[in-house]
Amino acid sequence: MARRPWPRAERSFKDVDDMNDLNQDLLAALLDSEDDELIAEGIPALAAPGVALPLSFSQQQLWFLQQYEPGLTAYNLPRVFRLRGALDVGALQQAFQALIDRHAVLRTRYESRDGVAVQCVLASAPFVLGHEDCRHLPAREGQARAAEAVDRTVSHVFDLGTAPPLVARVVTVSADEHVLAVCLHHIASDAWSNPLIARDLAEAYRLALSAGDGPPQWPALPVQYADYAAWQRARADEGGFQRELAYWNAHLGAEVPTLNLPTDLPRGTQRRFEGAAALFEVDAQLSADLVGLGRALQCTPFMLMLAAWQALLSRQAGQGDFAIGVAHAGRHRPEARALVGFFINTQVFRARVAPGMSWRALCRQVRENTLAAMDHADLPFEVLLDSRTERRDPARSPLFQVMFGLQVDDGQTTLALEGLQADALDAPATGAKFELSLDITLTGGLLQGRLEYATALFTPTTAQRLVEG
Template identity: 30%
Template sequence: MLLKNETNSRSLLATWKNRDKKTVGDSRISKAPVGATIPLSSGQQRLWFLQRLLPENPVYNYAESFIFKGELNEAAFEHSLQSVFEENPILRAYYPYEDGRPIQVTDESSKVDLKRFDLSGMPKVDQEKQKLDLLLSDARRHFNLNEFPLIRTTLVKLNNDEHVFLLTMHHIIFDKWSMDLFLKELAAHYLAYSTDFEIEKKEENRLQFADYAYWRKNRELDAIQMAYWTKKLGGEIPLLTLPTDYSLPANPSYKGTSYRTKFSSTLSKRVLDLSKKMETTPYVFLLSVYYILLHKYSNQKDILVGSPISLRKDTALENIMGFFDETVVLRTSVLSEMTFLTNMQIAKTWNTEYRMLNIEYRISDKELAGCIDHTLLSATATEEQIKQLCEEAKSYG
């Protein structure tokens, strides 16, 4: 939706994106004490619970493939990978269950395991099939969060001037932002190893994801924010009933797809202009449209929408790899007798500061059941599994 030739639109979006970020100098985050037990962040904890519920399901695998054109110095590439691993402890993290809770541990002595496959002698058709088989089999192989590594690297040689790099990891250690950081660091190290270019060394005592997770777990919760969310998400949670062609299967496959569409320049500009006129963001504007659409299809007034957000509110976190994503539940009432503007104002009531709240408190059996999709619990988990997870949740607190 960003317009390439619209300077005002670009600066407006940049202002919205960075409006509440803390500067490095104002950062409240400090290093975790030496030897401290590192907890999971709230987002990691959510993924950990879901993975425990479906231990052999690769739904939270994050897989990417990259094509390298031209001559590749494989030794320099492997050295570069090793350097990135050494500089970013999150890539060497795993999550054993100790003393009634999962903790974050870094494998200090690990080396990158780059698997190599040479397909250069194959016919083109067989080569493409083998390459796809390698990618899919790796992407579909689940990880055990209790064990290192939670990342797999593979280099496939197609010919002397073309290689494919396969990167698969569990989402618990990586978000999309981290992928960009990973590729930039990998490219910088490769350039340094391949030439006489000298790379700028990072500070040894810089912040890492473990420091963030420790800080977030041990900070004081805001009573006002807690009261806000308790009220906002209290009471009966309605299930959105949309008209579908088929009923939900008893055993969901978790296979799906996504459809993307691109706004035209004219429509993008109208959305930006209207958002500015209504003193809101394009996100809230489009979210309001989405609420109304769901209301029209379901004929329900009380609607909840899950929305992914990034917790990189502090500029000190911008260059740190890790899983900073979180899912917040946005609840609103859509009333057909009200105007769009009124409905948008209702949707706008959730405050950006409140939505960043990490609700960390003891989870009861009922609360755990409420935070996991009902079809997931009823269709794929036994009563004993649910009971065990509830006990683990309460002890983790």
């Protein structure tokens, strides 16, 4: 499914339901707003084999986490598909290699030079598609082998010093049934990248089928992710984020209270990343009622569901003042929209749920905060964090402890491999990035949810209770 973080999800919703025209026009204007002078400058193409370039701010955070905990899998991005039809495994291997050749971030390794993390694009990064043929086995055993391959793939521990940051395995269960598991490290990809990967992999597979042994031919991309990372760093060095920094520090205030949710297990002295997920679905009638409520309040689904999440957390913690992290697509630059890479940025929304506050007032407050955030969306979270003076607790993530995201399933990440039908399967959870992360997906007017939770703090029973509200 397409899981694109806001704000692009807000625009996609325009195709799902006819929300208030004025509200949508305002959102669209904000989405398309970007400093014309900055766009005119363009992103310089600097990435080349052997050239060490800085990490983006988001990449640097993940690099440090992986150095701190080398076995970390919480930042794995897995996808699993059941493929039906005649699969050419050799062509699929070529397609993955072509994908890696096209997107330099997939043939990049990361290292420390003189105490500074850098990324180095490689001229090539050979890829091997794991394949297990189980056609000779009983059906039940073949399915068990496929499940084992999925588990190995999604829980793969990446060495960021080697490329590619991608693993994939396919298990042939029968002549016309296959299970494909793909996993990337978040340092090289994000939710917006999913449709790009699906599109390019499908095109490369089609070309590999028709080209025989020859590699697919691709037009070159004008810039690569490492170019964007270098541009972002240069902009920060030149003070290009000062307007956004001033806004976010004013929004958050001098000190952000820690969200003290009651836990089932005692909190340790260090942050841990083990996790699981609870899935749920809102029935059609309630989904329609929520959409109608949002229309009446002039709120998009993102605003409505974020307000509901704030209210639930406030009730659970007995606390009205705290912060929530919100994933933002981070692809304002036109050059970025065709690139696989880790562009997603985290914005920090301060929740202020006052005693006796009406639902309408809470939604209005979230709406105002959302629109203001969209107008100050460029600031890297790490730049904001570096400017803050709150005391750090090694057992908690800084500034916020819970996340929220809303995505729209627009079908663009369907893996349309020629001659095959691909059905997405749920991938096992590989960890928890935060104490709680709520992701809502809007699919044809229906709301589906995934609550990721830290198993070092919460039991499955508590997660289910939260899901049920």
